[in-house]
Amino acid sequence: MAAATGEPFGPPYRDASPEQVAEAARLAAADARAFRALPPEHRADFLDACAEEIEALGDALLELAARETGLTPARLAGERGRTCGQLRLFAELVRSGAALGARIASGPSGTDVRLRRTPLGPVAVFGAGNFPLAFSVAGGDTASALAAGCPVVVKAHPAHPGTGEAVARAVTAAAARTGVPAGVFSLLVGRDHEVGLALVADPRIAAVGFTGSRAGGLALVAAGQARPAPIPVHAEMSAVNPVVMLDGALTEPEPTAGGYVASLTSGAGQFCTNPGLLLLPAGPAGDAFLAAVARALKAVEGQVMLTPDIARAYTEGIRRWAAVPGVREAARGTAGPGPYAPAPAVLTCDAATYAAHEALTGEDFGAAGLVVRWSGTEELLRLLEGLEGQLTATLHGTDADRAAALGLLPVLEERAGRVLWGGWPTGVEVCHAMVHGGPWPATNSPATTSVGTLAVERWLRPVCYQSFPDALLPAELRDGTKP
Amino acid sequence: MAAATGEPFGPPYRDASPEQVAEAARLAAADARAFRALPPEHRADFLDACAEEIEALGDALLELAARETGLTPARLAGERGRTCGQLRLFAELVRSGAALGARIASGPSGTDVRLRRTPLGPVAVFGAGNFPLAFSVAGGDTASALAAGCPVVVKAHPAHPGTGEAVARAVTAAAARTGVPAGVFSLLVGRDHEVGLALVADPRIAAVGFTGSRAGGLALVAAGQARPAPIPVHAEMSAVNPVVMLDGALTEPEPTAGGYVASLTSGAGQFCTNPGLLLLPAGPAGDAFLAAVARALKAVEGQVMLTPDIARAYTEGIRRWAAVPGVREAARGTAGPGPYAPAPAVLTCDAATYAAHEALTGEDFGAAGLVVRWSGTEELLRLLEGLEGQLTATLHGTDADRAAALGLLPVLEERAGRVLWGGWPTGVEVCHAMVHGGPWPATNSPATTSVGTLAVERWLRPVCYQSFPDALLPAELRDGTKP
Structure with a gap:
C-alpha cells in the first residue's frame, strides 16, 4: 500500500x-x-x-x-x-x-x-x-x-x-x-x-x-x-520522552526552539524517542521560547505518515488533547500533500492540568508535542515523579543550571533508560554504550x-x-x- | 514448629x-x-x-x-x-x-x-x-x-x-x-x-x-x-539434575556409587541440585554399579525432613513412581528416628518406560533417585533431548568416553545452566563463574x-x-x- x-x-x-x-x-x-x-x-x-x-x-x-x-x-x-x-x-x-x-x-x-x-x-x-x-x-x-x-x-x-x-x-x-x-x-x-x-x-x-x-x-x-x-x-x-528546559536554556530561545521543532517533526514525528513532552518554565522567558517554537513550526509542512490509520490516530490524538479544559494550541505547522500528511502541532497547558488529566499522559504517535509549564523546582520534581517509565529524558540548561540538574538527575535516572544533556532524544547513537530501553511501560x-x-x-x-x-x-x- | x-x-x-x-x-x-x-x-x-x-x-x-x-x-x-x-x-x-x-x-x-x-x-x-x-x-x-x-x-x-x-x-x-x-x-x-x-x-x-x-x-x-x-x-x-554414566565410569563402581548415594541423601536430599535422575547403561557393568548403589544406600538412615508435609509428599512421590508398570525398587536405606525421617530410596526402569510415563519425569523432593537404563548412544540422546530445562547436568566418564561426551554436550548445554564433568551437582561453588539457573522449568x-x-x-x-x-x-x- x-x-x-x-x-x-x-x-x-x-x-x-x-x-x-x-x-x-x-x-x-x-x-x-x-x-x-x-x-x-x-x-x-x-x-x-x-x-x-x-x-x-x-x-x-x-x-x-x-x-x-x-x-x-x-x-x-x-x-x-x-x-x-x-x-x-x-x-x-x-x-x-x-x-x-x-x-x-x-x-x-x-x-x-x-x-x-x-x-x-x-x-x-x-x-x-x-x-x-x-x-x-x-x-x-x-x-x-x-x-x-x-x-x-x-x-x-x-x-x-x-x-x-x-x-x-x-x-x-x-x-x-x-x-x-x-x-x-x-x-x-x-x-x-x-x-x-x-x-x-x-x-x-x-x-x-x-x-x-x-x-x-x-x-x-x-x-x-x-x-x-x-x-x-x-x-x-512507547514513551513520551520528557525534555526539561531549565532557566539557562531560555536565554537564547531561537536555536533551541528550532532544534526542538526539528526533532519533533523529523520523519513526521514517528520515532519511539520523539520529544512528546516538553517541560517549560512558566513566565516570560518560557513564553518567549514558546513563541519561538510557534515561529519555527509555522514553516514546517506535515509529512506523509506511515499508514492512513496512523495519520487518523494522530489527528484524533491532537483533538483529544485539545478537548481537555486548560489545554490550548501553542503552535501549528501546515498540512502536507494528500490526506495523510497532517500538520504538526504543539499544545500547551499548566502542570496542574497535566497532572489532573490522564488523557494527556499518553503518547500521540506523530509530530504532536505537549508543552507543560512548571513553576518552581518542587512542581517540576512532582511532574517528573509522576511520569511513567521512559526511553529517554533530556535536560537543557547551561553551567548555571548544574545545581538544579543534579537535583533532578536521580528522578530522571529512575524513569528512563537514557539521559541526555542538551541535544534531542531522536539522536540515537548505535554504539557499545547506547541504551534504548527503560522501565515499564517504555x-x-x-x-x-x-x-x-x-x-x-x-x-x-x-x-x-x-x-x-x-x-x-x-x-x-x-x-x-x-x- | x-x-x-x-x-x-x-x-x-x-x-x-x-x-x-x-x-x-x-x-x-x-x-x-x-x-x-x-x-x-x-x-x-x-x-x-x-x-x-x-x-x-x-x-x-x-x-x-x-x-x-x-x-x-x-x-x-x-x-x-x-x-x-x-x-x-x-x-x-x-x-x-x-x-x-x-x-x-x-x-x-x-x-x-x-x-x-x-x-x-x-x-x-x-x-x-x-x-x-x-x-x-x-x-x-x-x-x-x-x-x-x-x-x-x-x-x-x-x-x-x-x-x-x-x-x-x-x-x-x-x-x-x-x-x-x-x-x-x-x-x-x-x-x-x-x-x-x-x-x-x-x-x-x-x-x-x-x-x-x-x-x-x-x-x-x-x-x-x-x-x-x-x-x-x-x-x-525445580529440576531433576540428570547424571549420565558413561561406560568408563563403571569400571570401578564402588567409589562412584558411594558418591552418588552421598549426594542423593545429603540433607535428606532436599537440594535443588539433588541428582534425582541417573542415566545408567543397561548391561552387566550397569547392573554392578546399581548393586554397589544398593549396598551403599542400605547403610544410610533417613534424616528428618524440613516439614511433616514434605516428608509425606516424599513418601507419596516414591509410591507414585513405584506404581508405574516397569518400575522397581533398586535400593533402599532405613527410616530415621520419628515419623518424618523416611528412608532414602532408588527406583529403576528402562528408557522406554521412562519416556512413556510423565509421572516419572517430575521431581520427588527428597532423597529419591530414579535410575533409568539406556542402551546405545541413540537412546541416551533421545532421553536427554526429551528432558525439560535443568539446573545441572553431569557426565561421569574417563578419557575413553570423551568422544561420547562431545556428542552429548550440545544437548546438555541446551538443557542446563551448569554442566559437570564428574563430581555431583549438589557441589555448588559460590564464585564469579557459577550458574544456578537454566531453561524453563528450572x-x-x-x-x-x-x-x-x-x-x-x-x-x-x-x-x-x-x-x-x-x-x-x-x-x-x-x-x-x-x-
Whole structure:
C-alpha cells in the first residue's frame, strides 16, 4: 500500500499459514545447533555479508521503502546506513568474543568453574513500522540475535511488506554466500495477528523481540507467558520522552526552539524517542521560547505518515488533547500533500492540568508535542515523579543550571533508560554504550536495551562448566584463551 | 514448629497485615534513593557487617535452625559459612565496581555516550525452605540485591520463622552499625500466600527473587505480570539434575556409587541440585554399579525432613513412581528416628518406560533417585533431548568416553545452566563463574543465575548518559575513572 494515497501496489502478500509458521520454526530449530557451533569469524562474516547484500539492493530499496512508508529517501538512506552499520558493529562484537562474557574462577573448595554465555535458541522478531530498515527485518533485534548465535524468524511488518521481502532476500543471499544454514533466517508475512501469536506459541521459539505499540507488545508478552513453557519476550513499546528546559536554556530561545521543532517533526514525528513532552518554565522567558517554537513550526509542512490509520490516530490524538479544559494550541505547522500528511502541532497547558488529566499522559504517535509549564523546582520534581517509565529524558540548561540538574538527575535516572544533556532524544547513537530501553511501560524488560551492542545479551544465557577437562571445554574457555 | 515432631515451639509468628506489607514497601522505597547514592565502599561495609553480625549469633542460630528444619548443625554450620562467604564475595564485587558494567563510547556521529547499571529499586525476596540461611533472609537473593543497591523486603519462609527472625535482626544490626537507612531491609512473616502476593503487587516493589516450588514460583510470576506495571520476577523452581554414566565410569563402581548415594541423601536430599535422575547403561557393568548403589544406600538412615508435609509428599512421590508398570525398587536405606525421617530410596526402569510415563519425569523432593537404563548412544540422546530445562547436568566418564561426551554436550548445554564433568551437582561453588539457573522449568528466567556474582545483574538495569558534562556524570563514569 502506498502511504501517500492508501492505494495498494505491488504483489499481494498473503498471510503465512499455520503450517508455514511451524515450518519456519522447525527449520530454525533444526539449524540452531549448527549455527551455534560456527566459529565466531564465520558468524561475523555472515553479518558483514548481510550489510553488503542490503547495500547491493541500491536505491531501488529506498524508493520502494519510501513508497510504502511515506518516509523520504534521504531519511531512508540514513536509516540504511544505520542498519548496515549496526550489522557490522555486531560482526565486530562477535569477532571480539566480548559478548560471551567468559569467566574463569576457582570455587571456595578449589573447584575449577568456567562460564560463558550461549544462545537461547530460535528468536522471533517483530519489526516496527516506523523504521522499515533499522528496526525491521534486518534491524537491531535480528542483528543482535544472529550475533548471539540464534536463528531468527521475522514476522514482517504489514505496512512495508515489499521492503521486508527485499531485505529478507538480501539476508538469505548473505547466508547462502557465507555457507550459513538456510534455516537460520526466515520471513513470515502476517497482517492477521494470529500469525504472530502462532509464532510466539511455537514450542521451538525460545525468545521474542518486539518494537511497536503497547497493545501489540502486551499481546505478545501475554502469549509468551501463556505457553506451556513460557519464554522471554522483550517488548519496546512507547514513551513520551520528557525534555526539561531549565532557566539557562531560555536565554537564547531561537536555536533551541528550532532544534526542538526539528526533532519533533523529523520523519513526521514517528520515532519511539520523539520529544512528546516538553517541560517549560512558566513566565516570560518560557513564553518567549514558546513563541519561538510557534515561529519555527509555522514553516514546517506535515509529512506523509506511515499508514492512513496512523495519520487518523494522530489527528484524533491532537483533538483529544485539545478537548481537555486548560489545554490550548501553542503552535501549528501546515498540512502536507494528500490526506495523510497532517500538520504538526504543539499544545500547551499548566502542570496542574497535566497532572489532573490522564488523557494527556499518553503518547500521540506523530509530530504532536505537549508543552507543560512548571513553576518552581518542587512542581517540576512532582511532574517528573509522576511520569511513567521512559526511553529517554533530556535536560537543557547551561553551567548555571548544574545545581538544579543534579537535583533532578536521580528522578530522571529512575524513569528512563537514557539521559541526555542538551541535544534531542531522536539522536540515537548505535554504539557499545547506547541504551534504548527503560522501565515499564517504555519496555517490559528494564534490564535490557534493543539498540547498541548490549542488546545481544537478551538472546544469551550463561552456562557454566564445572571440573571440565580442557579438551571438553568450549574453545573460548580453554586454558590459554583470554577471557 | 519442630521438624522432628511437628510440634510447635517458640513464639507464635503472626502473618503480616496488609498495612505492614505496605509499610515495608513504603520504607524501602523511601530509602531507595539514599541507599543507591551510598559510595560503593559504604555498601560493601554493610554487606561485610551482615556477615559479621550473623556469625556473632553463634551456635544458638544453628541450634534454632536445626530444630526448625531438621537439618544437622554440621550441615547448617557449612551453610552459614556459605551465607557469610557470599555476603563477603558480593562486598568485594561492590568494591571492584565490576557489577556496574561501565562503558564509555563514541557514537557514529562522535557523540559521547556513557553507560552504567543502576539498581531497579526495592526487591521482594522469597527464601527457600531447604536452605534456611544461604537461600533465605540473608541468602543469595538478598545479598545480590543489596549489592546492586536495591532495598530488600524478605517474606520469611514459614518453616523456619525463628531462624529468619534471628538473621533479620543481624541484618538490621548491621544496617544500624554501618549507617545504612533502616528502610533498606525489612522482614515480613506470612504463612498465608496472601502476604507474598500483596508484597509482589505493591507498586513500590520493582523486582522479585524466589527460590522454591514450581507452583509457588508460577503464582508469583503471574502476580508480577498481573500488576498495572508488571515487574521482573526471577523464580528458581525445580529440576531433576540428570547424571549420565558413561561406560568408563563403571569400571570401578564402588567409589562412584558411594558418591552418588552421598549426594542423593545429603540433607535428606532436599537440594535443588539433588541428582534425582541417573542415566545408567543397561548391561552387566550397569547392573554392578546399581548393586554397589544398593549396598551403599542400605547403610544410610533417613534424616528428618524440613516439614511433616514434605516428608509425606516424599513418601507419596516414591509410591507414585513405584506404581508405574516397569518400575522397581533398586535400593533402599532405613527410616530415621520419628515419623518424618523416611528412608532414602532408588527406583529403576528402562528408557522406554521412562519416556512413556510423565509421572516419572517430575521431581520427588527428597532423597529419591530414579535410575533409568539406556542402551546405545541413540537412546541416551533421545532421553536427554526429551528432558525439560535443568539446573545441572553431569557426565561421569574417563578419557575413553570423551568422544561420547562431545556428542552429548550440545544437548546438555541446551538443557542446563551448569554442566559437570564428574563430581555431583549438589557441589555448588559460590564464585564469579557459577550458574544456578537454566531453561524453563528450572527457572522462568534463563538469562540469569541466582548463585554467584552474576546474580547481581538481575537487580540492575543499564542507564546511559549522552553528551553529559563531566561534573554531572555519575562518579564511576567521569573522565579518568577506569571502566
